[in-house]
Amino acid sequence: MTTQLGAVSEERQRFYEEIETHSLSPLWQRLHALVPKTPATPAVPMKWDYDGVVRQHVFRAGDIVTAEEAERRVLILENPGLPGSASITHSLYAGLQLVKPGEIARAHRHSQSALRFVIEGCGAYTAVDGERTVMRPGDFVLTPSWRWHDHGNESNEPMVWLDGLDIPILSFFDAGFAETGGTLSQQEQRPVGDSTVRYGNNMLPVDWKPGDLASPILNYPYERSRETLDVLARSGDPDICHGHKLRFVNPASGGSPMPTIAAFIQLLPAGFSTAPYQSTDGAVFTVVEGEGESEIGGIRISWKPRDIFVAPSWHPVVHRCRTTATLFSFSDRAVQEKLGIWREARGNSGEKR
Numbered sequence: 036m037t038t039q040l041g042a043v044s045e046e047r048q049r050f051y052e053e054i055e056t057h058s059l060s061p062l063w064q065r066l067h068a069l070v071p072k073t074p075a076t077p078a079v080p081m082k083w084d085y086d087g088v089v090r091q092h093v094f095r096a097g098d099i100v101t102a103e104e105a106e107r108r109v110l111i112l113e114n115p116g117l118p119g120s121a122s123i124t125h126s127l128y129a130g131l132q133l134v135k136p137g138e139i140a141r142a143h144r145h146s147q148s149a150l151r152f153v154i155e156g157c158g159a160y161t162a163v164d165g166e167r168t169v170m171r172p173g174d175f176v177l178t179p180s181w182r183w184h185d186h187g188n189e190s191n192e193p194m195v196w197l198d199g200l201d202i203p204i205l206s207f208f209d210a211g212f213a214e215t216g217g218t219l220s221q222q223e224q225r226p227v228g229d230s231t232v233r234y235g236n237n238m239l240p241v242d243w244k245p246g247d248l249a250s251p252i253l254n255y256p257y258e259r260s261r262e263t264l265d266v267l268a269r270s271g272d273p274d275i276c277h278g279h280k281l282r283f284v285n286p287a288s289g290g291s292p293m294p295t296i297a298a299f300i301q302l303l304p305a306g307f308s309t310a311p312y313q314s315t316d317g318a319v320f321t322v323v324e325g326e327g328e329s330e331i332g333g334i335r336i337s338w339k340p341r342d343i344f345v346a347p348s349w350h351p352v353v354h355r356c357r358t359t360a361t362l363f364s365f366s367d368r369a370v371q372e373k374l375g376i377w378r379e380a381r382g383n384s385g386e387k388r
């Protein structure tokens with residue numbers, strides 16, 4: 036930083052230019068940017084207004100490109116602070132995918148982990164390693180790393196869901212692999228809904244061992260998350276920072292549903308205002324029910340059902356809502372906790388837990 040060391044003398048400037056030709060660079064010019072006192076992300080708070088702006092473009096994409104041509108017909112939600120990166124935060128990708136009646140998004144697999152959160156429409160399926168799950172609004176669906184997956188819409192209405200992937204994390208590690216399937220859709224190997232019951236009823240088949248780090252459950256239906264939120268809200272006080280908030284879990288480990296992505300759902304009671312909250316995991320939110328606003332790093336964002344917004348790392352977040360609201364969110368907290376770097380600060384004092 037020139038401010039700390041004063042104006043760069045001609046001698047130093049010549050030195051810097053000379054060493055640059057040998058791929059050398061002076062750390063003292065860059066130390067404070069490399070090791071900031073608090074997280075300094077280039078990502079910015081942003082909202083995508085679904086019904087007012089984004090929906091029409093998603094549907095226009097449906098007029099001009101087929102699902103087959105596109106492989107995945109998706110509009111990427113790119114953070115304006117990270118232009119060209121295809122990222123919504125530094126570590127996460129998000130997009131909106133449209134599958135029209137009769138369409139199939141062909142089978143493929145990749146080392147990136149993905150989640151789907153249904154925004155509109157009802158009745159399309161995602162198949163993962165030979166098991167289909169039928170998707171309804173508010174359902175949280177997994178397609179974990181390296182599992183074959185395809186989507187198809189056998190209903191008579193178009194379906195749109197939010198895709199969340201760890202693409203930037205895999206890209207950071209240069210660890211991405213992908214394969215296209217030999218068939219458009221997978222052969223069905225188990226009945227619809229099998230994994231939600233088999234692994235999601237507080238029991239596990241006695242000698243079953245997980246094959247990888249991801250949850251064996253493919254679909255966490257909204258019906259069940261909403262019922263749980265309701266029970267919490269009826270018989271306990273909301274947390275001052277989160278309202279009533281649940282984390283989705285992998286029943287085999289108690290950890291996050293996928294090793295890189297944590298996911299949450301929260302209920303904010305009507306008229307509730309949260310205390311400021313900061314955490315090192317930038318989060319992507321989508322509104323299922325209710326209307327309100329959030330202040331994220333001093334920027335005010337008003338929201339309504341189906342809107343999507345992003346709170347970048349360490350930006351103080353406050354939510355307020357007029358009506359009872361439910362918000363789904365996902366972040367890279369799962370990775371940060373494994374690495375021992377995740378931090379939060381609750382309330383005005385910025386006190387750490």
Ligand code: 1HN
Nearest residue numbers: 107109130132149184198200
């Ligand atoms: C993917 O596999 C899907 O399966 C959606 O629906 C979006 C974005 C990048 C890479 C793979 C899907 C994706 C993706």
